[in-house]
Amino acid sequence: MDTLKYLSCIPLISLLVWGCSPQNKDEYRVEITAYDYAFQAPAELPSGWITFILNNEQAHKIHELSFARISENITYREYLDEYVGAWEILLEEFQAGEVERSDISERVNELLPDWADGIKYVNARGLVSPGRSAEKTVYLEPGLYAVDCWVKTEDGVIHLVNGMTRPLTITDESTNSPEPSVENIITLKEKEIDVQWKAEAGSHSFAVLMEADSLGNPVHNNIHLIKTEGNTDLNEVNTWMDWYKVGGLRTPAPADFLGGVSTYDAIPGESATYFSLEIDEPGEYAWIVQVPEGEPLRHIFNIP
Template identity: 85%
Template structure:
């Protein structure tokens, strides 16, 4: 069902929130407008399942929504100064060849504050190219969050550093919204993107499940839908999606990203991640999972 239809109660703040009446509230929806480089994010929202619409129609660069829950008693300013600041130093050193890829973990552990392990990344990526909008539905517990974009500028600066970050308080009040129920299921296996759906133009919603590796951890944590062209090199796209590459996640993107999801709290085979995309025309498309360089994990398809 097209969830953009039959919306009954609209409140306009810096975002749009649908679903004000408990008896007809099917989901709690928040639209976040992205700009180069800023978000329009409400100061607080209720807890529970919330569908975020990332509207990137006014931006000129690719953007994402990342949700990080901060440890108790840590302020948003401390998060920016001490946590994001550590990653900024690391990125600068790495891009200057002062730190090798193999030394990233050691160096960042030296830079990060002692409370860094308490930062909980709930959901990230779901990148959306300029001129597009996409959705993802996230369960947020009460607490203080940072809403960030970790994509980089053409010069290698994290969008956060240019102002694309906002604090968000999730209150104890419940959104009273149910977990999404969708028909299209994507199962990420070690060497396969298992999906059976009717590939056509229109609005499509997906639930993403991850299989477990030998240690019980998810084999992957991300999947994206892209529109490709004659010159699109999927190996190049996979390499670009690696944040830790010097040129990784730098604008401009090597493909047209329609949306997707990355998750860090999925329980393999049990919990699902949810996102929705709009396929607005015929062409060549691909589902792609970011994997180590030299590996490949994508499915291509055509919409006539």
């Protein structure tokens, strides 16, 4: 099957920005511009620590950056047709009521190719509403990656199926950038978001640490910042962020997302995940951790 129903004609342009930041003067910065539905992004980058800026100011939908390392000896086209194609079929069946949520794992395993276990999502989410930009810093080893947006359209079609995906080759050449040094620390605990940061307007960078559960796995793997309004329902936001809900991650979003991160490779108590965002107006905000089948973790604050 041809997974991509729509291919953007927007040219592929490398947007490398070298510069200084308050945190790290040697960071390697790359801007990726989002459109509905396409990424304008480089095709090749060196390996190491890279700060990706998701510029969503040109789009009219909420978008994200997910990085999937593709199995060795598997092509990008095979990834789209066989791996993403399996999830596309599963999603269609699930939204049509042909598959129950409890049967998703069994059904998708029937659809996925034998090499699917080799696909590693090293970093995901980081939802950014239209008109905003946000950053996250990730470590990418050499290999072939897919840069994807897994948010869905109003009709439940994954954005990457509509063309919001790019291949990215990470070479053996190094960025020579050190791991970020960030003073603002957020620790995700089982029942608490511990935020060590003075809440104020401006540009801010964060390091996210995860505590471990009894099996040594992270208790949570995501955090997002939203600007709330008087009628913002954080339980509704939590439900919306669940991709496995029939209406989950369908645009439009029920809140204004400023940025954040999800990670699948962080080691609890040892490794951190990094992101940066801009708070540009006064009002009420909330840190929110999406919790499947439960109430979200939340940390509400005000910017005067």
